[in-house]
Structure formats: C-alpha cells, structure tokens
Amino acid sequence: MILFFCAFNCEATIFPNTQGPVSLGFGTISAFKADPFSAYNHQGSLAFAKKNSVSFGFQSQYFVEGLNNASLAANYKINQTQILGIGYSFFGNQYYNESLLKVSLAKKFSSHFGGGISLDYLRLQLPKESFPVKNLLTFEAGIYTSFNKDFDVALQLINPARVPLANYNDERLPFITNTTLIYNSTSKLSIAAEWNQIMNSNGYLKIGINYQASKKLSIRAGIYNKPANPCFGISYKSKDISIHLAFAMHPYLNATSAGAITYCPNNSKDEKL
Numbered sequence: 350m351i352l353f354f355c356a357f358n359c360e361a362t363i364f365p366n367t368q369g370p371v372s373l374g375f376g377t378i379s380a381f382k383a384d385p386f387s388a389y390n391h392q393g394s395l396a397f398a399k400k401n402s403v404s405f406g407f408q409s410q411y412f413v414e415g416l417n418n419a420s421l422a423a424n425y426k427i428n429q430t431q432i433l434g435i436g437y438s439f440f441g442n443q444y445y446n447e448s449l450l451k452v453s454l455a456k457k458f459s460s461h462f463g464g465g466i467s468l469d470y471l472r473l474q475l476p477k478e479s480f481p482v483k484n485l486l487t488f489e490a491g492i493y494t495s496f497n498k499d500f501d502v503a504l505q506l507i508n509p510a511r512v513p514l515a516n517y518n519d520e521r522l523p524f525i526t527n528t529t530l531i532y533n534s535t536s537k538l539s540i541a542a543e544w545n546q547i548m549n550s551n552g553y554l555k556i557g558i559n560y561q562a563s564k565k566l567s568i569r570a571g572i573y574n575k576p577a578n579p580c581f582g583i584s585y586k587s588k589d590i591s592i593h594l595a596f597a598m599h600p601y602l603n604a605t606s607a608g609a610i611t612y613c614p615n616n617s618k619d620e621k622l
Contacts, residue, residue, distance in 0.1 A: 364449055364471055365489075365507045365525050368420040368438050369406045370595035370607035374582015376557035376571025378543045380493060380503030380529040383559070383567070385591065385611040386422040388453055389436025391527075393493030393503050396455035396463025398424045398432050406593075406609035411602045415442055420609075430457045434467070441474070448472045451489070464492035469508075471522070487512045487522060501531040511548070524548040537561040551575075569595075576600050589614055 367377050369386030380391045385404040387394040403423045410416040418440035425433045434453035441447055448471070455465030466488060473483035491505035505527040514520040529543040539559045546552035557571030567584040582595035591611040598604050 364447070364469075364522060368408070368418075368436070369404065369422065370408075370582055370593040370609050371569070371584065373408070373597055373605070373607045374557075374569045374571065374580055374593075374595035375541065375559060376543070376555040376573045376580060378529060378541050378555050378557045378571065378573075379505060379527050380491070380501075380531070380543065381541070381557075381559070382493075382501075385593070385609070385613075386420065386436065388422040388424045388434025389420065389438065389451055390422075391491050391493070391503065391505055392434075392453050392455050392465030392467050392489060393463055393491035393505065395424060395432055395434045395453055395465050396457045396493060398426070398434075398455075400613045400615070401425050402611055402613040404609055404611040406607060408605065408607040410605050411599065412604065416440075431455070432457075432465075434465075436467075444476055446474050461495040462492070463494075464490070466490045473514075483514065485512050485514070485522065491527075499533050501529075501533070503527070503529040503531070505529075523550070573597075574599075578605075 367379050367390045371384045372386060372390055375381055380394050382394050382397045384390055385402055387398060406420040408418050418438055420438040422436045427433055432455045436451040439448045450470045451467045453465055453467035457463040469487045469489060471485040487508045487510055489507045493503040495501045507525040508522050509524055511521045511524045514522055526546045527543055529541060531539055531541040533539050537560060541557045543555040544552055545555060553575050555573040557569060559569040561567050565586045569582045571580050578597045578599050580597035584591055584593045589612060593609045595607045596604055
C-alpha cells in the first residue's frame with residue numbers, strides 16, 4: 350500500500366528532490382549556504398562554498414525496503430570565485446531504479462551575489478520486460494544574493510525545457526521553481542521560507558530554522574510538504590569530519606531518516622556548519 354501511495358504522489362522519486370540530512374532537517378529547503386550537499390541542491394548556494402568537500406549520504410523512507418536512496422556531493426574550488434560541483438543520487442532496486450547525476454559550475458560575482466548552472470543526467474529503469482531504460486538530459490540554474498546582513502534571497506529553475514519522459518500522453522519531467530527567503534536574525538540564528546512551485550500544479554511552502562549552538566554543533570528544524578511533515582536535524586563537526594543526522598515524520602506513512610558524513614580537508618575550527 351505504501352508503494353502504491355508513493356507511485357501516485359510522485360512524478361519521480363529522485364527528480365527533483367533535495368538530498369542530504371541538512372536539507373531534510375531544514376524543511377527540505379534547497380538554498381542554504383551551510384549545506385554540504387549544495388552541489389546537488391542549489392547552484393546559487395554552491396557559489397559560496399568556502400572549502401573543498403566530499404559528502405556521502407543515505408536516506409530511508411518510512412522504514413520500507415525499496416524506498417531508500419544514497420547520495421553523493423562534492424565541490425572543488427577552481428579559484429577564489431569559481432567552484433565545480435558534482436552531485437549523484439540513486440534510488441531503487443534491480444527492477445525499478447532512478448539515478449541522477451549533476452555536474453555544476455558556480456561563480457561568486459561579488460561578496461553578496463553568486464549563481465551557477467548544472468547539467469543533469471537522469472537514468473530511469475522501469476521493469477525491463479515492459480519498458481525500455483530512459484536516459485534524459487536537462488539542466489538547472491540558480492542564483493543567491495544578500496540584500497543586507499539580515500536578508501538573503503535565492504531563486505532556482507529546474508528543467509525549464511520540460512524534457513519529454515514518454516510519448517504517451519505527452520509525459521514530461523516537471524518544470525519546477527524554488528524561491529527562497531532567508532532571515533538571519535542573529536549570527537547564530539537563521540529562519541528560512543521557500544516556495545516550491547511545479548508547473549501546472551499546486552505549490553507548497555517550506556519553513557526551516559537553523560541555530561548554531563556552538564562552533565561544533567548546529568541544530569535545525571522545519572516543516573514541509575502536503576500533508577505537513579515536521580522535521581529535525583543536527584550536525585556535529587570534529588576536525589575535518591562532520592556528521593549530519595535528520596528525521597521527518599509523515600502523518601500517515603511513518604518516519605524518514607537520513608544521515609551523512611562530510612570530509613572537508615583543513616576545516617577551520619571557527620567555520621560554521
């Protein structure tokens with residue numbers, strides 16, 4: 350019954366969901382500078398990455414076998430203003446699976462404005478006996494800007510070309526926009542709201558709050574989706590390694606849990622999570 354429910358409530362399981370426990374604990378908001386999975390989640394946020402890093406993540410949905418996915422995100426500073434990012438996620442089993450690879454290039458144009466673009470390759474394998482493997486190519490673009498020390502705004506376009514998925518009934522991957530407003534209440538507290546809009550469908554609001562409890566510990570909470578899913582996350586940094594955990598609760602289906610580890614060489618002790 351859970352698999353049946355998910356099939357009728359998702360265009361695709363991976364595309365275009367955010368990945369990583371930081372985003373999940375923050376209400377699945379895509380644009381967050383401190384997200385180690387920004388190479389996957391938002392090209393504008395990626396432009397402000399301070400360090401080279403590699404992150405590995407895993408997510409379990411509703412404690413149901415076959416509804417798990419694994420993810421990878423890495424970013425490399427080409428120079429002081431340009432960053433190369435790679436994101437990858439995989440969902441499914443031998444009978445049905447989705448994998449999404451993103452290669453991003455982001456640039457910080459000034460201390461307050463940055464943006465980027467990613468090329469996305471989606472591979473969709475349905476039961477081999479009835480359907481061929483789908484190989485789809487599309488792109489995303491995002492910008493991130495700070496109006497002042499208190500307010501940040503981010504915009505993102507996902508698959509504006511509406512790449513065809515199947516000839517029958519003119520099925521296409523969805524065109525999605527994300528609009529994010531972040532209020533930095535203090536140096537330790539940030540509150541964010543993001544509007545997720547799918548073309549020809551209803552949009553919904555995501556809300557998240559992040560608190561920097563100490564130099565090593567960060568705590569976040571949020572709410573997302575319809576019906577509302579409350580979520581909670583935590584990150585802990587120790588030298589070059591950061592550990593991230595998050596949980597979300599669906600009112601009918603059960604919990605979603607996620608974990609990740611980030612390796613960031615020469616990580617500054619004073620840098621925020």
